[in-house]
Amino acid sequence: MSTTTHTTEEIDQTKAPSIHLTNLSYTFPSTHSGLSNLTLSLPPKSRTLLIGANGAGKTTLLRLLSGKRLAPSNTISIGGLDPFKDGLEGVTYLGLEWVLNPIVRTDIGVKELLKSVGGDHYPDRKDELVRVLDIDLDWRMHAVSDGERRRVQLAMGLIRPWRILLLDEITVDLDLLSRSNFLAFLKKETETRECTIVYATHILDNLAEWPTHLVHMSLGKVKEWGEIEGFELGEKGYGKTGNSRLGELVLGWLKDDLRERGPRNKGTTSEGTAYLTGGLGGYGAEDAIKAGKRTF
Numbered sequence: 001m002s003t004t005t006h007t008t009e010e011i012d013q014t015k016a017p018s019i020h021l022t023n024l025s026y027t028f029p030s031t032h033s034g035l036s037n038l039t040l041s042l043p044p045k046s047r048t049l050l051i052g053a054n055g056a057g058k059t060t061l062l063r064l065l066s067g068k069r070l071a072p073s074n075t076i077s078i079g080g081l082d083p084f085k086d087g088l089e090g091v092t093y094l095g096l097e098w099v100l101n102p103i104v105r106t107d108i109g110v111k112e113l114l115k116s117v118g119g120d121h122y123p124d125r126k127d128e129l130v131r132v133l134d135i136d137l138d139w140r141m142h143a144v145s146d147g148e149r150r151r152v153q154l155a156m157g158l159i160r161p162w163r164i165l166l167l168d169e170i171t172v173d174l175d176l177l178s179r180s181n182f183l184a185f186l187k188k189e190t191e192t193r194e195c196t197i198v199y200a201t202h203i204l205d206n207l208a209e210w211p212t213h214l215v216h217m218s219l220g221k222v223k224e225w226g227e228i229e230g231f232e233l234g235e236k237g238y239g240k241t242g243n244s245r246l247g248e249l250v251l252g253w254l255k256d257d258l259r260e261r262g263p264r265n266k267g268t269t270s271e272g273t274a275y276l277t278g279g280l281g282g283y284g285a286e287d288a289i290k291a292g293k294r295t296f
């Protein structure tokens with residue numbers, strides 16, 4: 001049984017959850033330090049962009065937030081709960097493992113797939129996602145393009161009405177219009193339902209109007225975070241380079257990070273060890289199923 005105490009207000013399952021990190025540090029089983037001393041607060045119904053160079057720690061953080069990995073006590077609170085120990089209702093984490101699920105490459109129809117993830121229970125959401133993501137219900141999954149497959153996967157992942165959505169860059173295969181429609185759908189979700197989104201992405205096109213908050217990570221630390229208004233992007237639109245002002249801000253961050261870190265081949269990072277599934281470390285090594293907190 002959890003020893004954490006919660007106020008009634010904090011665990012109201014009908015409200016969008018806030019996210020609080022307090023001195024969150026995380027070390028991989030291989031003793032590689034993944035995250036160090038993260039503290040931040042994201043309010044209910046916020047849409048946060050998680051920004052950082054490859055290896056900055058974005059996936060590590062999202063997995064901790066989703067409850068797939070055990071964080072030290074009292075370092076993560078989502079709507080007043082510890083995601084690993086308490087288990088969270090309504091968390092959708094869409095990342096690499098989900099994308100790699102082999103079922104979406106077999107000779108199976110889209111209707112069947114959507115039904116298997118609850119499409120019949122949420123017909124309105126299913127119809128909306130099919131429209132937003134421009135899905136043909138007659139597609140068979142072994143005979144679609146990568147982008148079409150990704151659109152079906154997104155619909156599958158989003159049909160159940162989540163309270164917190166953790167998106168680890170999975171929109172890379174979408175064409176510009178599909179991505180724009182998809183982002184507009186997510187924005188509407190936070191405006192019309194009780195839900196909160198954290199989205200790790202490297203693609204900033206057409207995102208200037210989307211986030212309510214930014215979090216900048218580098219080398220497992222949060223370098224800055226806060227409301228989008230606090231980042232002095234000036235007028236929304238395009239900067240001198242033709243990039244969006246958000247794009248220019250982030251490019252500046254990443255250049256500074258690289259200058260501070262130096263080139264990777266000096267051995268200052270351990271890029272390449274992510275996503276191992278066996279041996280030391282490896283995502284999934286301590287998943288919540290083993291701890292009896294989840295059945296899926």
Ligand SMILES: Nc1ncnc2c1ncn2[C@@H]1O[C@H](COP(=O)(O)OP(=O)(O)OP(=O)(O)O)[C@@H](O)[C@H]1O
Nearest residue numbers: 028032054055056057058059060270271274281282
């Ligand atoms: N299982 C593991 N064992 C040891 N180190 C790991 C493990 N998984 C990831 N790392 C290291 O932790 C750091 C952060 O990895 P993470 O996957 O969180 O980065 P990221 O910001 O999501 O990167 P990207 O943008 O490339 O997806 C990297 O240096 C990575 O090599």
